[in-house]
Each structure stands twice: as structure tokens, then as C-alpha cells.
Amino acid sequence: MDDLDTQRWERLLQWLRDKHGMDTDALLVEPRQVPGAGRGLFAARDIPPSATIFEVPSSALMNVKTLLPLYPHIREGRLSSHQLVSLHLLLHRPPGEDDSLDSHFGPYISTLPRDFSSHPLTWLIDHRHGKDDLWTGYLLKNLPPMTRMALEKSYDGFQKDWKAVVGILTESPAMLSLSSRRTLKTTEDLDLGELLSDYVWAWLNVNTRCIYYRLRQNRSDPDNFTLCPILDFANHGPELTHIFPVVESDIWDVTIPRAPGSVKRAKTEPFVFFGPSDFSVPEGQELLLKYGAHSNRFLFIEYGFVNSFDEGAVLSGRFPGEVDVQELVEDLIDQAGPLKSQIRSTLHRAGYWGEWTLHSAPEPAHPSWRLITVLRLVCALQRLQGNGAEAEAAISAWEGVINGFVSQMSQSNEDAWRGTLLKMCETIRGRARQGVSSLRSSPPSGDPPWASWMVGNLCALWREEAEVAEAVIASVLEGKEF
Numbered sequence: 001m002d003d004l005d006t007q008r009w010e011r012l013l014q015w016l017r018d019k020h021g022m023d024t025d026a027l028l029v030e031p032r033q034v035p036g037a038g039r040g041l042f043a044a045r046d047i048p049p050s051a052t053i054f055e056v057p058s059s060a061l062m063n064v065k066t067l068l069p070l071y072p073h074i075r076e077g078r079l080s081s082h083q084l085v086s087l088h089l090l091l092h093r094p095p096g097e098d099d100s101l102d103s104h105f106g107p108y109i110s111t112l113p114r115d116f117s118s119h120p121l122t123w124l125i126d127h128r129h130g131k132d133d134l135w136t137g138y139l140l141k142n143l144p145p146m147t148r149m150a151l152e153k154s155y156d157g158f159q160k161d162w163k164a165v166v167g168i169l170t171e172s173p174a175m176l177s178l179s180s181r182r183t184l185k186t187t188e189d190l191d192l193g194e195l196l197s198d199y200v201w202a203w204l205n206v207n208t209r210c211i212y213y214r215l216r217q218n219r220s221d222p223d224n225f226t227l228c229p230i231l232d233f234a235n236h237g238p239e240l241t242h243i244f245p246v247v248e249s250d251i252w253d254v255t256i257p258r259a260p261g262s263v264k265r266a267k268t269e270p271f272v273f274f275g276p277s278d279f280s281v282p283e284g285q286e287l288l289l290k291y292g293a294h295s296n297r298f299l300f301i302e303y304g305f306v307n308s309f310d311e312g313a314v315l316s317g318r319f320p321g322e323v324d325v326q327e328l329v330e331d332l333i334d335q336a337g338p339l340k341s342q343i344r345s346t347l348h349r350a351g352y353w354g355e356w357t358l359h360s361a362p363e364p365a366h367p368s369w370r371l372i373t374v375l376r377l378v379c380a381l382q383r384l385q386g387n388g389a390e391a392e393a394a395i396s397a398w399e400g401v402i403n404g405f406v407s408q409m410s411q412s413n414e415d416a417w418r419g420t421l422l423k424m425c426e427t428i429r430g431r432a433r434q435g436v437s438s439l440r441s442s443p444p445s446g447d448p449p450w451a452s453w454m455v456g457n458l459c460a461l462w463r464e465e466a467e468v469a470e471a472v473i474a475s476v477l478e479g480k481e482f
């Protein structure tokens, strides 16, 4: 890491020790630069099996519980956790290369990445505001269609949060006085364009660095996440994970009887991270955290990178490739003639709308059950050309399959959907080959430092589509049962 990053890390440790009582001498990790992945966490000395690698005091975590008390005018539930944490970052963004002046979390905020220009959401936001340059326009144009669709969806989520944050700043201008930024003290000279780019920075920091952390009684409450210093330096590893967060606790919002009545106390134990239980990690090795069993499309949209794989690894099933075929299935439904709205409503009613995917692993390469199910329905109904009674009969035969009463509608329906699947895979393969060559054909000049790495990411997304399609074609032609 460069000197600036090292100083920021030292100040972070000092803050954790002096303000939050963390035992920083017990820390078994340190940050280092990782080519192509920013900074990562490394073993500072040999880590024996089952060691506690660090414990972060709960007061140093940035989440809905630690931030709400700083904003008395925001009632609980008014902003989602993502909105609240990103609002706090927005109000305390470090100016240039300086440190954040936030008196509560400044030393932590100062360690966050300063630049998200390589993140695809930044390109789309710039594009929507007429600010895209040649490179980002080129990359956006060359995204696989479903990746583009997923990016648009992420943009919608961002927009919703941005509107909520602007709404609260407009309603309670006094909140700006809580900002530690000299340029952000009053609404009078508030430049929404500038504020938007600050908010992109804040929002992406939350999106790329938050981790599940139980704060609410309901395990699936969307407020159950936090930003966590130190841990958020951990990079993703697709297979092995070396860091195990202790996410559950028996002590939960303990109610301590105090006279008179009782007071609900927030969870106060530190957030604890264990190392692997069955092997040790030698000094100098990077500790990875599996962010989840995510597809490359998801990693790209959320985090701005993909898991790389060797040519042919998806095709052979060594790398688990996935293709989302939502728009191709929707096209198919739209071409299904007079019964297309009945197909849509039947799928929605039965809970089978969307999540239609192809997979290269586990072998044989296969369509998902949900995709097989929709193809069965489309193939059964598209040939009926609006015959109501026959359509009802076909739908009830289809329901017999989804409810497990029979294994198929008919042999001819099985042949029909497998044929449709084959054509769909040929389309994907052709489109993906075209995608790779068009990506390589005419890149603009004046490339940013991350350009060739990012072209590699886009190529990987296209190659994955081509190899998954190829593998599923082989499965169908070999008559594999799915």
C-alpha cells in the first residue's frame, strides 16, 4: 500500500483502540495491495486453526443502530438502512485526498476507496446524466443484454435511495449543518449535480462493503447489515473462505429490568471473526471471504469485478457458469400468439415468473427447473392459437407436472421444449461470439488505467454465455435427462 493508505490504516487502528477499546494487538491481519483488486487482508503472522482473527467493537460498526442516535430528526423506519448509512457517508465524504472530518467515524470513513470510476453503475449514472465519456459509453454498449438489464435494475434501486435522501435533506435542511464538509453547510448553494456524484460514492461504498449483521429480531429484515472496519478490506474468493463472521448470538436486544420498568439495550458484543477451523493460514497469505455463491453477472453489477476462469473451464463444468435467459423467454412468450397474456398470467399465478437460467455445473450442463417449466407451458400453448378449452386443458396438465402428479405433459411436449431450448442456446452462442469480437474490434483511445482489465471482465461475461450455451447444446444433443 502507498504511504497515504498506510497512514490511514494506522489512524484507523488508533481510533479503534482509543475510542472503542479494541485490542488491536490481538489483530492477526494486515492490509496489502492486491493487483487488480485494490487492497486485501493478509495474515500478519501464522494463524492457527480456529483462531479469532479479530473482534470489532459494536460501537465502531456503521449501521442503523449506531447512526440513528446521531440524527434525532430522522424517526426510525423513515430511511432504510442503506439510505441512512449512505446519507452519513455523503455528509462526511473526505475532501480530495484529505481525511474525513466526521467526529464519530472519520478515521474509518477515511479508509474507504475514493474512486468508483471503474464501477458499471457509475457509467450508467453518468450516461443518464449526459456525462459519459467514450470509454464508459463503449463498455455500456458492449454489455451482454441480461447484464445490462441487471444494471438498469440496480440503477432503479440507486435512484429510489437518492430520491429518499434528497427528500429528507429538503424536508430537514438543518441536517446539512451536521455535515463535517465545509462546502455542504446550507441548502442555499446546494449543487444537486455535485451532491449526486458524492452520493454515488457513498452508495457504492455501502453496496460493495456491507455485510450481514443481525440487528433486528426478524432474520430477514433488510436493516440487518453493517459496515465493519477491517473486515471490509477482505476480497472475495470464489471457493475457499478464510474468514468466518459470527453472525448469530444468543444474547439478543437484552431487556434489562431497571427501576422503574425496563429498558431495551442494543446488542453490545463485538463482531467476531474466526479463521478456518481445519487448517492454519501461513503469514503473508491473503485471507479471502466468499461474498456468496454469486454468478459473475451479479458480482459484476454489485461489486464491479468477475471471477476469472480459463478458456474451456465453463464448457467442461470445472467453473460453474450461469446465463440468465429472461429476455429470450419473454420474446418467446411475446411470439406465442393470442395466448401470450394467458401464459404470462399463468406463470405469475403459479410463481414461475423469472429466474430462468442455464448452468454449466453440476454436470450435465442444464436448464434450471424453472426454465424447463416455462418452456413446457409456452410450447404447449403456442401451438393452440387461441383455443380456450384446449388451453385450459393444457394448463391443467402443466399444473399436474409442477405439482408433481406426473413427470411430463406428453412426449411431444418434451421434444418441443428441448428443441426450443436448443434454438435458444444457439442464439446465445452466436450472440456471445459476436459480443466478444465487437468488444475487441474498436476500443476508443485515451483509456483509463482500469480499461484493459475491464475489457477482460466483459469478455469473461460474454465467454461464459458462449460456453454455457455450448455445454447445454451438447447435453440436449446427447439426450441428457435434466
Ligand SMILES: C[S@@+](CC[C@H](N)C(=O)[O-])C[C@H]1O[C@@H](n2cnc3c(N)ncnc32)[C@H](O)[C@@H]1O
Pocket (backbone or CB within 6 Å): 036, 037, 038, 039, 040, 113, 208, 209, 232, 233, 234, 235, 236, 237, 302, 303, 304, 305, 306
Ligand atoms: C469489500 S471491498 C474489499 C476491499 C477492497 N479491495 C478495497 O481496496 O477496499 C469489495 C471490493 O473489492 C474489490 N474486490 C473484491 N474481491 C475482488 C476480486 N476477487 N477481484 C477483483 N476485485 C475484487 C471490488 O472492487 C469490490 O467491490
